[in-house]
Amino acid sequence: MAKVPVQFTLNGAEKAEFIDSGTTLLHALRDKIGDTSPKGGCHQGTCGACSVIIDGELRLSCLTLAETCNGATITTTSGLSEGGVLHPLQRAFLDAFATQCGFCTPGMIMAAKVLLDHTPNPSREDVVEALSGNICRCTGYEPIIQAVLTAARSNSQHAA
């Protein structure tokens, strides 16, 4: 199978790979580039564990072909903390016991980040809606919702 080149920015760093045509972004990130923070829970776009941010929008990397990401700017949860300092969402998930098995956590944080980037002061309903594509089987969602609301409050305090 002929390889195709792809080139994009991942968490601020330039990446270039030759991949099989048809390779998903999830596969390229995990198995080619070595960023295993997006998880494969269903590989059919239903669980949200593979969520990443492409050019500011939330995307399911298991349903995105890597070759369509040429020139894109991609963010994953592994790229959120800066200089060893956790992102407010990561801090809030940690403090609010919003993780149990942790498998859905990177996808949840991506979905929450896109929400807060667009809606800095979300209502509870906004948070529920924003996380509705991400399945968690451990927490019952409530600690996750509270973590996102807490992160939003701490963001607005920083801004003030």
Next chain:
Amino acid sequence: MELRKSYFADQRKDDLHEIGQPRPRSDSPGHVTGKTAYFADRNFPGMVHLKMVRSPHHHARIRSIDISEAEKHPGVVKVLTAKDVPHNVYTILILIQIGPEDETVLADGKVRWKGEAVVAVLAETERAAQEAAAKVKVDYEVLPAVFDMEEALKPGAPIVNEYHGQNYYLYDSGECRKVRFGDVEAGFAGADHVLEQTYQSSPIEHAPTETTGCVVAPEGNDRFTCYTNTQAMFFTLDNTSIILQMPGNKLHFVGGTVGGGFGGKVDVIVEPIAILGAKLTGHPVSFIYSREEEMQISSPRAAEKVVIKDGVMKDGRIVARKVTGYTDAGAYSRHSPYGAQKGAGHYPGPYTIPNVWIDTYCVYTNRTPSSAMRGFGVTIGDFALEVQMDKLARLIGMDPLEFRFINAYRDGDMKAHRQPTEGAALIECMQEASRAANWPVAEKYLAMSSYAKGA
């Protein structure tokens, strides 16, 4: 959170300074930064992918298997059938002497449920493995199947599993686990009311977000490192040792990080065949269930049927309880004989009943093998028992919580399976629940204690 230190104050020093304080989880920093290493986060050069050819039939004889086209498919490294597995017939609990071995790693001559593993294909890519699996030709002679526990127990029903010879697990106590305590028929005869009800449940899938799987790496020292999300590390290691006839010191299992389990990852299913694949090919092997396999193939909680007959007095005392429980093991034992046995001990519930008769059956059907899930063997029983308790309370016109106080077990009470009650706290839990839920009960129940009768 408020700590009620008045309960059982004499049982401890007043040194509970950690309870009620938040403690950071040691694994959370890895989770929120994406650094936690799950088994599938391991990737090795030359890794091949394993895909299963599965039975499309609920019950069938295998006339022949033709793997020649699959072997020729581009990218295929190895195709495995039953004859490649050193000790192909196993059962998980053989480690604690609960036999007989009744399940095949790869089907040999027969399939007993729809989805059973028949042929394993190893290829350079998942896609090649899947395409080659579709080229395996299996000639089946479809056999009559049985899906209902009552049908399975009838004379003349198709035999699901020849290793058992009948469609129920044969305990040392006979066709079922039995508890006999007092005289249950005399209890019914003397009761003011008798209520018999039947409760049923369907199989329940755990549906973890991380599917079942493992990654195996052959090491330079003739050992195999198996990265797995099993919840039963040593069961898996020891059973793999038996199945592969390989000493345990050749097997290095790395696990403990599980992307959701809930009891659904305690069976020994993916590791032995993946390690065998690594041994026979020399390649690292990845065997990961698809979401469809997780939902259709992995063991669910067993379907159960519970028939409860209770004799109750107008004053609220339960004087007799007879329970017949059925656990649908599906085609193979896995953990179900143990689950059914747990039910036998559990069905009196946390209540003191003088006359008890319990039979629990572990039944084989041509359904997906069931196994462990959170409190298996007792969870469905608790649903049935507590619904029954509400019905009994309604029958005699008593408040359902007060009815439970009257029957609650207390320290020193003999349970039906001859275990004296120790450390009971049901009375105190119900007292607290009564206050928390604003469900008032008579003062005399608030004055009760688990310590002694008549208190």
